[in-house]
Amino acid sequence: EAQVTQNPRYLITVTGKKLTVTCSQNMNHEYMSWYRQDPGLGLRQIYYSMNVEVTDKGDVPEGYKVSRKEKRNFPLILESPSPNQTSLYFCASSDMEENNEQFFGPGTRLTVL
Amino acid sequence: GQNIDQPTEMTATEGAIVQINCTYQTSGFNGLFWYQQHAGEAPTFLSYNVLDGLEEKGRFSSFLSRSKGYSYLLLKELQMKDSASYLCAAPTDSWGKFQFGAGTQVVVTP
Numbered sequence: 260e261a262q263v264t265q266n267p268r269y270l271i272t273v274t275g276k277k278l279t280v281t282c283s284q285n286m287n288h289e290y291m292s293w294y295r296q297d298p299g300l301g302l303r304q305i306y307y308s309m310n311v312e313v314t315d316k317g318d319v320p321e322g323y324k325v326s327r328k329e330k331r332n333f334p335l336i337l338e339s340p341s342p343n344q345t346s347l348y349f350c351a352s353s354d355m356e357e358n359n360e361q362f363f364g365p366g367t368r369l370t371v372l
Numbered sequence: 373g374q375n376i377d378q379p380t381e382m383t384a385t386e387g388a389i390v391q392i393n394c395t396y397q398t399s400g401f402n403g404l405f406w407y408q409q410h411a412g413e414a415p416t417f418l419s420y421n422v423l424d425g426l427e428e429k430g431r432f433s434s435f436l437s438r439s440k441g442y443s444y445l446l447l448k449e450l451q452m453k454d455s456a457s458y459l460c461a462a463p464t465d466s467w468g469k470f471q472f473g474a475g476t477q478v479v480v481t482p
Contacts, residue, residue, distance in 0.1 A: 290468060301459065301474035302415070309468050317469060349414060355467075359403065363414035 261286045263364035265350050271370045272340060280335045280367050282350030290353040291333040292317070292361070293325065295346040302349065308333055309355075340371040376473040378460050383479045384450055392445045392476045394460035402463040406434055406445045409457045409475065418445065418458075447478070455480045 263284045272278055284291065292307035294317075304317030308327040322344055324336040333352075337344060347368050351361040375397045384390040396404065403422035407415040421427055421436035421443060433446040447454055460473040 292468075292470070294472075299474060302461075302472040304470050304472075307468050307470075315466075315468065318471065359405070359420055360417040361405075361407075361415075361470075363416070365414055 261362070263350055263352055263362050265348075265364040265367050267367060268365060269368050271372065273372050274341055275339050278337050278340060278369075280337075280348060280350075280369070282333045282335065282364060283331050284333075284352040284362070285331065286352060286354070286362065287330065288352035288354045288362075289330070290355045290361075291327065292351045292353075293323070293333070293335050294349045294351065295319065295344075296349060296366075297346050305335070305348075340369075342371050345369060345371045376460055376462060376471055378458075378473040378476045380474070381477040381479065383481060385481050386450055386452060388450050390447045390450060390478060392447070392458050392460075392478070394443045394445070394473060396441050396443070396460070396462055401438055402467055404434075404436055404443045405461040406443075407459040407461060407472075409459060411456070415459055450480050452480050452482070454478060 266281045289310045293305040294302040296302050303319045305323050306325040308314045311330055314325050327333055347366050349366050350364040353361045378394045405420050406418040408418050409415040419434040421434050426435045431448045436443045457475040457477050459475045464471050
C-alpha cells in the first residue's frame with residue numbers, strides 16, 4: 260500500500276530534550292515536505308526537499324532541522340524543543356508530476372512542556 | 373510572496389451546494405490546490421488548477437481565474453461526510469515552497 264508513515268504519532272516531552280520525528284514514504288517520490296498545523300493558522304511549511312541531499316527552508320524553519328540522506332526518509336529534528344513548538348506535524352511527499360498531488364502522513368501530535 | 377485568504381466557516385444543508393472562495397496574491401503563479409481535511413485526519417488532495425476555467429470531478433468542481441487571483445471550490449449535492457475543513461494552497465516564489473490558507477470549515481446539517 261502506497262503511504263507516508265510518521266513516528267511517533269504522539270509525543271509529550273520537556274523543553275530542551277532533543278527529539279526526532281521520522282517520516283518515510285514508499286512511493287519513490289522525489290519531493291518531501293514538513294508542515295506544522297496550529298488552530299487558526301492552517302498548515303505552515305517548515306522545510307522541504309526536492310531530492311536527496313537537497314533541502315530548503317519553508318516559512319517557519321526556526322528551531323528545526325532536516326536531512327535527506329535517502330529518497331524515502333525525511334526526518335524532522337528538534338535540537339532543543341520549546342513550548343511554542345507544541346503542534347500537529349505533517350509530513351508529505353509528491354512525485355511533482357501530473358497533478359502535483361501531495362500525499363500526507365497521519366500526523367504527529369507533539370507537546371513540549 | 374503569497375497571501376491566501378478564505379472564509380473561516382460555512383454552513384449548508386444536506387443536498388445543497390456550497391461555494392468556497394479563495395483569493396491569493398503572488399509574485400509568480402504555479403497553480404492552485406484544494407485539499408480536504410476531516411477532523412483529526414491528514415489532508416487529502418481534491419484538485420489542482422493551473423489554467424483558467426472550471427474543472428469538474430464528480431460532485432466537486434474547482435474554478436480558477438489567474439487575472440483576478442481567485443479560485444473557488446464548489447461542492448454539490450452535499451452529504452454529511454462532506455463536513456470537513458477545505459484548504460486552499462499554492463506554491464510561492466519557488467516550486468516546492470507552499471503556502472496554505474487557514475482553511476474553511478464546512479458544516480453540513482441535516
